[in-house]
Amino acid sequence: MSDRRRFEGRSVFITGAGSGIGEATAHAFAEEGAKVTIAELDPAKGEAVRDAIRAKGGTAIFVATDATDEASVKAAIAAANEAHGPIAHAFNNIGMSRPGSIEEMSLEDWNWTIGISLTSTFLAMKYEIPVMKANGGGTIVNTASMAARLYTPSAPCSYAAAKAGVIHLSHHASCAYADDNIRVNAVLPGLTATPQIASMFTAEEQAEIAGENQVIRRAVDPREIANAVLFLSSDDASMITGRGIEVSGGRRHAS
Numbered sequence: 001m002s003d004r005r006r007f008e009g010r011s012v013f014i015t016g017a018g019s020g021i022g023e024a025t026a027h028a029f030a031e032e033g034a035k036v037t038i039a040e041l042d043p044a045k046g047e048a049v050r051d052a053i054r055a056k057g058g059t060a061i062f063v064a065t066d067a068t069d070e071a072s073v074k075a076a077i078a079a080a081n082e083a084h085g086p087i088a089h090a091f092n093n094i095g096m097s098r099p100g101s102i103e104e105m106s107l108e109d110w111n112w113t114i115g116i117s118l119t120s121t122f123l124a125m126k127y128e129i130p131v132m133k134a135n136g137g138g139t140i141v142n143t144a145s146m147a148a149r150l151y152t153p154s155a156p157c158s159y160a161a162a163k164a165g166v167i168h169l170s171h172h173a174s175c176a177y178a179d180d181n182i183r184v185n186a187v188l189p190g191l192t193a194t195p196q197i198a199s200m201f202t203a204e205e206q207a208e209i210a211g212e213n214q215v216i217r218r219a220v221d222p223r224e225i226a227n228a229v230l231f232l233s234s235d236d237a238s239m240i241t242g243r244g245i246e247v248s249g250g251r252r253h254a255s
């Protein structure tokens with residue numbers, strides 16, 4: 001746990017904060033004084049994270065949100081502004097995939113993955129940016145993936161393409177809104193030990209995948225992603241924008 005308070009009193013909005021990387025990041029922001037909005041589809045998960053943050057003396061609300069639905073995202077951001085003041089920092093984090101090679105994948109499954117992993121990021125930024133513009137600026141971190149940069153047999157084509165889109169959408173936004181004092185970056189997790197991953201791979205398979213792709217041969221802890229998100233969101237990263245930051249235990253290629 002950090003003893004710093006870089007986000008004291010700041011309104012922070014996180015999608016998919018009920019589990020895994022989003023949950024760890026919600027805790028990390030709250031521990032540094034932020035007022036956290038947990039925008040999460042599953043009420044049981046969202047309420048549990050809210051209650052855990054409050055039990056530690058932190059400030060959090062849960063807003064039932066489908067981050068792929070425009071009206072739902074718009075309402076969640078309005079609820080965050082209402083409860084905690086205008087959003088100063090956003091972490092647009094949801095993403096998922098359905099399996100299949102290019103030949104096997106149905107158009108429906110392709111569109112589903114693009115919707116949940118890329119369109120959700122566009123939708124969140126569409127409603128976060130006007131709030132930040134009106135309040136003198138802010139920061140956005142979007143969750144991409146190492147699957148956007150390295151071919152991984154376990155990552156479907158739709159997911160790799162969607163997450164590459166997240167990196168480029170972040171870069172585009174960083175250029176378009178730099179003059180509004182809004183910084184936009186992406187984090188690229190390597191294999192991270194979250195429930196989503198536990199449901200897909202055994203512990204042995206996780207170690208094997210990490211060993212194939214990474215220099216540090218273990219899965220990333222969700223808290224290690226959270227640390228990077230907080231850094232990118234903080235004034236410590238005041239000259240970093242439009243970048244995709246790998247949090248993945250390194251890789252053998254230099255570039």
Ligand SMILES: NC(=O)c1ccc[n+]([C@@H]2O[C@H](COP(=O)([O-])OP(=O)(O)OC[C@H]3O[C@@H](n4cnc5c(N)ncnc54)[C@H](O)[C@@H]3O)[C@@H](O)[C@H]2O)c1
Pocket residue numbers: 015016017018019020021022039040041042045065066067068093094095096116143144145146188189190191192193194195196197
């Ligand atoms: N875990 C990894 O190894 C890894 C690696 C690279 C990238 N990522 C990315 O990190 C992000 C988080 O992954 P995770 O492993 O922490 O997942 P997770 O399954 O642990 O958590 C995802 C959360 O999002 C919620 N959610 C699902 N659909 C939603 C919706 N429509 N609206 C709002 N909330 C919704 C789920 O209920 C869940 O609480 C994703 O974008 C994922 O693609 C993960």
